[in-house]
Amino acid sequence: MSRSINLAVIPGDGIGQEVVAQGLKVLTAVLPQDVKLETKEYDLGARRWHRTGETLPDAELDSLKNHDAILLGAIGDPSVPSGVLERGLLLKLRFAFDHYVNLRPSKLFPNTATPLAGRPEIDFVVVREGTEGPYTGNGGSLRTGTPAEVATEVSLNTAYGVERVVRDAYERANARPRKKLTLVHKNNVLVHAGHMWKKIFDTVGQEYPEVTTDYLHVDAATIFFVTQPERFDVIVTDNLFGDILTDLAAAVTGGIGLAASANINPDRTFPSMFEPVHGSAPDIAGQGKADPTATILSVALLLRHLGFDAEAARIEDAVAADLAARDGSARTTDEIGDALAVRVAG
Amino acid sequence: MSRSINLAVIPGDGIGQEVVAQGLKVLTAVLPQDVKLETKEYDLGARRWHRTGETLPDAELDSLKNHDAILLGAIGDPSVPSGVLERGLLLKLRFAFDHYVNLRPSKLFPNTATPLAGRPEIDFVVVREGTEGPYTGNGGSLRTGTPAEVATEVSLNTAYGVERVVRDAYERANARPRKKLTLVHKNNVLVHAGHMWKKIFDTVGQEYPEVTTDYLHVDAATIFFVTQPERFDVIVTDNLFGDILTDLAAAVTGGIGLAASANINPDRTFPSMFEPVHGSAPDIAGQGKADPTATILSVALLLRHLGFDAEAARIEDAVAADLAARDGSARTTDEIGDALAVRVAG
Ligand SMILES: CC(C)[C@H](C(=O)O)[C@@H](O)C(=O)O
Ligand SMILES: CC(C)[C@H](C(=O)O)[C@@H](O)C(=O)O
Numbered sequence: 001m002s003r004s005i006n007l008a009v010i011p012g013d014g015i016g017q018e019v020v021a022q023g024l025k026v027l028t029a030v031l032p033q034d035v036k037l038e039t040k041e042y043d044l045g046a047r048r049w050h051r052t053g054e055t056l057p058d059a060e061l062d063s064l065k066n067h068d069a070i071l072l073g074a075i076g077d078p079s080v081p082s083g084v085l086e087r088g089l090l091l092k093l094r095f096a097f098d099h100y101v102n103l104r105p106s107k108l109f110p111n112t113a114t115p116l117a118g119r120p121e122i123d124f125v126v127v128r129e130g131t132e133g134p135y136t137g138n139g140g141s142l143r144t145g146t147p148a149e150v151a152t153e154v155s156l157n158t159a160y161g162v163e164r165v166v167r168d169a170y171e172r173a174n175a176r177p178r179k180k181l182t183l184v185h186k187n188n189v190l191v192h193a194g195h196m197w198k199k200i201f202d203t204v205g206q207e208y209p210e211v212t213t214d215y216l217h218v219d220a221a222t223i224f225f226v227t228q229p230e231r232f233d234v235i236v237t238d239n240l241f242g243d244i245l246t247d248l249a250a251a252v253t254g255g256i257g258l259a260a261s262a263n264i265n266p267d268r269t270f271p272s273m274f275e276p277v278h279g280s281a282p283d284i285a286g287q288g289k290a291d292p293t294a295t296i297l298s299v300a301l302l303l304r305h306l307g308f309d310a311e312a313a314r315i316e317d318a319v320a321a322d323l324a325a326r327d328g329s330a331r332t333t334d335e336i337g338d339a340l341a342v343r344v345a346g
Numbered sequence: 347m348s349r350s351i352n353l354a355v356i357p358g359d360g361i362g363q364e365v366v367a368q369g370l371k372v373l374t375a376v377l378p379q380d381v382k383l384e385t386k387e388y389d390l391g392a393r394r395w396h397r398t399g400e401t402l403p404d405a406e407l408d409s410l411k412n413h414d415a416i417l418l419g420a421i422g423d424p425s426v427p428s429g430v431l432e433r434g435l436l437l438k439l440r441f442a443f444d445h446y447v448n449l450r451p452s453k454l455f456p457n458t459a460t461p462l463a464g465r466p467e468i469d470f471v472v473v474r475e476g477t478e479g480p481y482t483g484n485g486g487s488l489r490t491g492t493p494a495e496v497a498t499e500v501s502l503n504t505a506y507g508v509e510r511v512v513r514d515a516y517e518r519a520n521a522r523p524r525k526k527l528t529l530v531h532k533n534n535v536l537v538h539a540g541h542m543w544k545k546i547f548d549t550v551g552q553e554y555p556e557v558t559t560d561y562l563h564v565d566a567a568t569i570f571f572v573t574q575p576e577r578f579d580v581i582v583t584d585n586l587f588g589d590i591l592t593d594l595a596a597a598v599t600g601g602i603g604l605a606a607s608a609n610i611n612p613d614r615t616f617p618s619m620f621e622p623v624h625g626s627a628p629d630i631a632g633q634g635k636a637d638p639t640a641t642i643l644s645v646a647l648l649l650r651h652l653g654f655d656a657e658a659a660r661i662e663d664a665v666a667a668d669l670a671a672r673d674g675s676a677r678t679t680d681e682i683g684d685a686l687a688v689r690v691a692g
């Protein structure tokens with residue numbers, strides 16, 4: 001276990017700044033005294049783009065490689081055309097650093113709001129593929145802007161890419177008490193990609209005889225997310241289906257104010273990146289209204305990735321305790337960060 | 347208004363047979379005496395495929411063209427490899443008959459179960475594109491079954507195809523009291539198709555100044571489906587996003603036992619097709635357990651398409667009354683059909 005952390009911080013846009021500050025506060029509070037935390041802030045996002053037209057210059061990308069991990073707040077602003085920052089910065093990082101495991105835990109904590117009647121038990125993890133599928137930017141348009149326009153989006157899937165993320169998901173399922181893994185795809189329509197996913201899922205599964213498996217089409221999966229979320233333990237799925245399912249999962253487990261995510265490179269050839277699932281929420285930015293919990297839970301994922309398991313658990317326990325103690329009165333971003341910093345230190 | 351209906355019936359697999367029988371029962375009961383109903387049953391689906399290897403022979407496809415409309419139960423069986431019947435029969439019909447408006451109303455009737463706490467008001471319609479996007483079967487795989495396999499799925503989108511479905515959605519929104527239309531896509535990642543959709547959506551919108559519009563990414567839309575479904579009036583979206591969203595919509599409005607759908611060719615160059623959103627449910631087939639309401643509501647959509655507006659409304663009112671009167675005791679498929687047949691006749 002390394003006794004120093006060299007962390008890249010990309011606060012980004014909107015509430016990104018505010019929530020990242022709380023994430024760092026809690027990180028500092030939870031780390032043992034002998035662990036040296038170094039942080040370097042990267043000015044990337046909408047302001048940078050407006051100033052210089054750059055989304056992620058090569059020099060910055062190179063520099064980011066030298067860190068143990070990246071903490072990211074949120075990227076995006078209505079003043080920037082849709083897709084520019086997403087593809088030029090956020091997805092570029094995921095692809096450049098081969099973050100093929102996009103890990104998104106979903107847990108319904110006690111005393112949190114859920115839109116679901118009856119408060120089902122929800123405690124599952126989505127392993128979303130992060131470097132392939134419809135996210136590769138492969139596609140184009142012909143006769144753009146004319147009545148004869150044709151636009152394509154190509155979903156690229158490789159056995160190489162599917163096998164490694166499926167294996168990671170089996171490992172995670174095997175390490176959990178229920179040992180259950182669900183593949184979500186749409187193999188009755190997307191037959192080429194879908195059949196490849198299913199075949200690899202079945203083949204790799206032979207190495208994990210203790211893991212129970214099942215398969216759901218993505219449309220059916222959304223039904224179970226609201227009618228029987230307790231049936232899920234670990235889910236492995238394609239990049240786009242994972243995007244959709246994890247927002248829905250966040251919604252049923254208390255909202256995206258609580259949903260953490262990790263963009264992991266399990267081979268550790270590049271730094272992994274940790275970020276809340278939520279966006280930059282420009283409508284509430286700068287008002288101290290953002291809930292930093294999702295970022296703080298992302299810091300827990302970061303710590304676990306770097307081998308600080310006990311510290312990660314301390315954060316998760318602190319969040320559970322903080323949520324249990326919430327009485328509905330409004331707290332500022334800062335107050336929630338302070339409360340959690342006190343809990344993890346105590 | 348035509349005073350005869352020449353209907354093609356494809357009961358299909360599993361519960362398809364049972365629910366279609368009830369749909370026809372209610373159709374017969376609701377039609378004025380002077381309307382001649384002729385039906386012709388087509389034996390298509392899993393049994394046919396097992397017997398002859400055929401999914402939809404040209405002769406059958408040609409014959410189907412001669413009908414005023416098609417009523418379909420459900421297609422699919424676990425004994426048939428995934429994709430064979432879906433692509434060879436169901437999607438083939440949607441594409442061959444240019445069903446570019448896949449219409450799926452979502453309404454939370456009183457006295458029906460919803461997994462959502464607080465029973466929000468839900469009454470919206472999804473206009474799902476039906477002939478393009480990732481459903482075109484465009485894609486393939488290379489080095490299939492080897493560790494070097496590459497599989498692609500191509501989403502094809504044309505201005506021609508997007509414009510006509512977007513226009514249809516504006517017409518529907520304009521005819522509803524709230525006059526609100528939401529475009530759902532993922533234009534921050536699928537930039538080529540997404541930007542074309544958005545541009546056409548904005549351009550056509552200029553012809554409908556009374557319609558309020560907004561745009562949501564598909565992931566965000568799933569959140570609002572469970573946290574604020576009352577915000578939706580009419581939604582227009584891509585084929586795959588529509589598939590996912592309408593199952594979720596069905597789940598929050600009482601389940602797929604109630605969700606109707608219409609595959610419409612608004613130009614009337616080919617017959618339109620009406621089917622419940624649910625599948626063949628082989629686990630409960632033949633037991634009289636299936637709820638035929640979704641099929642019966644699909645018959646209402648069929649009647650409206652053929653100009654029998656009053657009869658369509660009678661069915662919808664009967665369903666609302668039947669649901670309001672349900673006391674939780676189990677009724678068979680047949681009993682529900684009988685009850686609705688009595689109500690529409692009375
Ligand atoms: C902002 C967007 C590109 C991103 C995605 O689609 O992956 C976001 O929705 C997410 O889930 O992290
Ligand atoms: C069975 C399948 C091909 C179909 C679809 O994906 O369109 C179904 O899910 C639906 O929604 O009608």
